[in-house]
Amino acid sequence: MDDTLPDDAWKDSFDKLLDRRPELRELNIIKKQVRASFNIDSSVENSNPDLLHISESSLHNPNFLDVGGDRFVNLKRKNGNSISTPCVKRVSTNLFHCALSPITSMKLDGLQTELVPKLSNNVKAEGRAIKHVCFEISSLENSDIQIVDDPIKNIDPQEEATGKRSRSSLVLQPGKWRKSLHTWRRTFQTDVVAPTVKVSSPRKRTTAEITRISGRKSTYLNESINLVISHEKEVLRYCEQRRPIRFDSAYAAVKMLDTCKIGEGVYGEVFKYMPKSNPSTTVVLKVIPIEGAELVNGEVQKTYEQILPEIIISQEMSNLRTNANNSTTGYVNIYNVALVMGKYPQHLLKLWEEYDTKKESENDHPEMFGNNQLFIVLELNFAGSDMSEFTFVNAEQSYYALQQIIFTLAVGEEAFQFEHRDLHWGNILIEETDKKHIDYKLNGKDLSLPTKGIRITIIDYTLSRVTVGDCCHYNDLSTDEELFTASGDYQYDIYCMMRDELNNDWSAYAPKTNVMWLSYVVAKLIDGVKYKNPKSQIHRTNLTKLKAFHKAVLRFSSASECANSFN
Numbered sequence: 001m002d003d004t005l006p007d008d009a010w011k012d013s014f015d016k017l018l019d020r021r022p023e024l025r026e027l028n029i030i031k032k033q034v035r036a037s038f039n040i041d042s043s044v045e046n047s048n049p050d051l052l053h054i055s056e057s058s059l060h061n062p063n064f065l066d067v068g069g070d071r072f073v074n075l076k077r078k079n080g081n082s083i084s085t086p087c088v089k090r091v092s093t094n095l096f097h098c099a100l101s102p103i104t105s106m107k108l109d110g111l112q113t114e115l116v117p118k119l120s121n122n123v124k125a126e127g128r129a130i131k132h133v134c135f136e137i138s139s140l141e142n143s144d145i146q147i148v149d150d151p152i153k154n155i156d157p158q159e160e161a162t163g164k165r166s167r168s169s170l171v172l173q174p175g176k177w178r179k180s181l182h183t184w185r186r187t188f189q190t191d192v193v194a195p196t197v198k199v200s201s202p203r204k205r206t207t208a209e210i211t212r213i214s215g216r217k218s219t220y221l222n223e224s225i226n227l228v229i230s231h232e233k234e235v236l237r238y239c240e241q242r243r244p245i246r247f248d249s250a251y252a253a254v255k256m257l258d259t260c261k262i263g264e265g266v267y268g269e270v271f272k273y274m275p276k277s278n279p280s281t282t283v284v285l286k287v288i289p290i291e292g293a294e295l296v297n298g299e300v301q302k303t304y305e306q307i308l309p310e311i312i313i314s315q316e317m318s319n320l321r322t323n324a325n326n327s328t329t330g331y332v333n334i335y336n337v338a339l340v341m342g343k344y345p346q347h348l349l350k351l352w353e354e355y356d357t358k359k360e361s362e363n364d365h366p367e368m369f370g371n372n373q374l375f376i377v378l379e380l381n382f383a384g385s386d387m388s389e390f391t392f393v394n395a396e397q398s399y400y401a402l403q404q405i406i407f408t409l410a411v412g413e414e415a416f417q418f419e420h421r422d423l424h425w426g427n428i429l430i431e432e433t434d435k436k437h438i439d440y441k442l443n444g445k446d447l448s449l450p451t452k453g454i455r456i457t458i459i460d461y462t463l464s465r466v467t468v469g470d471c472c473h474y475n476d477l478s479t480d481e482e483l484f485t486a487s488g489d490y491q492y493d494i495y496c497m498m499r500d501e502l503n504n505d506w507s508a509y510a511p512k513t514n515v516m517w518l519s520y521v522v523a524k525l526i527d528g529v530k531y532k533n534p535k536s537q538i539h540r541t542n543l544t545k546l547k548a549f550h551k552a553v554l555r556f557s558s559a560s561e562c563a564n565s566f567n
C-alpha cells in the first residue's frame with residue numbers, strides 16, 4: 001500500500017486557497033517591497049472577531065492591497081481626511097481550520113489598525129511604533145509626476161488601455177508629516193528596505209536618501225561673493241566653541257533638574273529640564289545627530305552644511321527680541337547652541353526609555369550612537385504645548401492668538417524676508433501667561449496686543465526661508481514629489497499652493513506663503529482646535545470674526561499687509 005502523503009499535504013489552508021485563486025498571487029506584487037514585521041501573535045488575532053468583517057468579494061477589489069501573510073489593507077479609504085485605519089481582511093472565513101499556519105499576521109510597517117484596538121498590546125510587545133499612514137490608490141490623470149518604481153501595478157484594464165497609471169498616494173495625519181512620509185518612503189521605495197526592529201543595525205545612506213535631504217540650500221544674492229567657507233568652523237563659531245565638547249559632561253545629570261523627554265522629531269529628541277544653576281527657567285534641549293554615516297530614524301544625518309542654516313535661522317529669529325526696528329518674542333528663544341560628541345548620557349537614555357514605555361517612541365533608540373557621534377544641541381525656552389493639544393477658553397482667545405501669529409510673521413517678513421513654509425499646528429506652541437499685553441515693533445512702529453491669557457511661539461524652521469545679509473537660506477523642495485502628493489488635511493494643499501506661488505523656485509521670496517499658512521491656521525481655529533466654552537456668546541461672536549477673516553485672508557499678499565489691516 002502506498003502510504004506516502006499526497007503532493008499538497010504540506011500546504012496549509014491558505015496555500016490551498018491561493019491555488020484556487022491565482023489572481024491573489026497576482027495581487028501580491030508588493031510583498032517583496034514592504035517592510036514587514038513578523039508578528040506571530042496569531043492566537044490573539046484569530047480570537048478577534050473584528051477581523052472577519054469584510055466580505056469575500058472585497059478580495060477582487062483592487063483597493064485591497066495584500067500586505068503579506070493573510071492580511072489585506074484597504075488602499076482606498078472613503079474618509080480621506082483621517083489617518084490610517086487599514087481594514088484587515090482574512091482570506092478565509094474558515095479561520096480556525098487553518099491550524100498552525102506559518103503565515104501569520106505580517107504587518108505592513110506604518111499601518112496600525114484602529115479597528116483592532118485589542119492588538120495594540122501585541123504591537124507594543126513587538127516593539128513597533130504606531131504610525132499613522134494610509135496608502136490610497138489615486139489616478140494621476142493630468143499630472144506630470146513621473147513615478148519610478150511604483151510597486152502598485154495597475155490592474156484596471158480600462159486604465160491600462162488608456163495608458164493612465166495609478167500610484168499610491170498618501171493620506172497623512174494633520175500636523176507632523178515627516179515621520180509618516182518617511183514610513184511611506186520606506187514602504188514604497190525599492191531602494192530603501194530596512195528591518196523593522198526599532199534599533200536596527202546602522203545602515204549606510206542610499207543615493208536616493210542623500211539626494212532627498214540635500215534640499216537645504218544657501219545662496220549668495222550677490223554672485224560676485226564666492227566665499228568658500230568651512231561649515232564646520234561656522235557651526236563652531238555659532239556655538240562659540242573651538243572644538244566639540246563631551247556630550248555626557250556638557251549635559252550631565254548633576255546639572256539638570258526634573259529632566260524628562262517631551263517630544264521627538266524625525267531629526268531629533270526633545271528633552272525638558274531646569275538648569276541647577278538657574279532652576280527658575282525651563283529649558284528644552286533639541287538633540288540632533290549630525291555628520292554620521294548611519295541612518296537615524298530612517299533619515300540621513302544632516303551635515304554641518306545642512307544644519308548651519310537652521311542654526312542661523314533659529315538664532316536670527318530669536319534675536320528679533322531685541323531688534324531696533326522689527327521686534328517680536330514670537331519666535332522661540334534660543335539660549336545656546338552646542339556641538340557635542342560622544343555617547344548619549346545614561347540619564348537621557350533612561351528618560352528616552354521611559355517616554356518609549358509611556359508613549360511608544362517612533363525613533364531609534366539613541367544607544368545606537370558611538371563615541372565619535374556628533375550632535376547639535378539647541379537649548380530653547382520651553383514654550384508650552386502645541387496648538388493641536390491646547391484647549392482654548394473660547395474663540396476670543398484664539399482670535400487674539402491668531403493676531404499674535406500674524407504679527408510675528410509680519411515682523412519676520414520685514415526683518416529677514418522670512419517665510420515659515422511649514423506652519424502646521426504642531427509648530428505653533430501655546431502657553432499661559434499673566435502678562436496682559438505682548439509688544440511688537442513693525443517697521444519702527446510700536447504695537448501692543450492683548451494676550452487674553454496666552455502667548456504663542458513659532459518653532460521648527462526646517463523648511464523656512466530667510467535672507468540674512470547677502471545670503472538667502474531656503475529648503476529646495478522642487479524635487480520632493482511625495483510631499484505634494486500627500487492629502488488628508490488642508491495642510492497638504494498648502495504645500496502645493498506654495499509650490500504654485502513660487503513656480504517651484506524655492507529660493508524666491510513670496511510672503512504670500514505666510515498668508516496661505518494663516519488661512520490654514522484660521523481654518524484650524526474655526527474647526528479643529530478644542531474650546532472650553534463653545535456655547536458662550538463671546539465664543540460665537542469671535543467665531544464669526546474668525547470666519548470672516550478666513551473668507552478674506554487669501555486676498556492679502558503678505559502677513560505684513562494682513563497685520564496692517566488690524567491697525
Ligand SMILES: Nc1ncnc2c1ncn2[C@@H]1O[C@H](COP(=O)(O)OP(=O)(O)OP(=O)(O)O)[C@@H](O)[C@H]1O
Binds near residue numbers: 176263268284381
Ligand atoms: N521650545 C519648545 N517648547 C516646548 N516644546 C517643544 C519646543 N521645541 C520642540 N518642542 C516639542 O518637541 C516636538 C519636536 O520638535 P520639533 O518640531 O522642533 O522637531 P523636528 O525634529 O523638527 O520635528 P519634525 O522634523 O519631525 O517635524 C514639538 O512638536 C514640540 O512638541
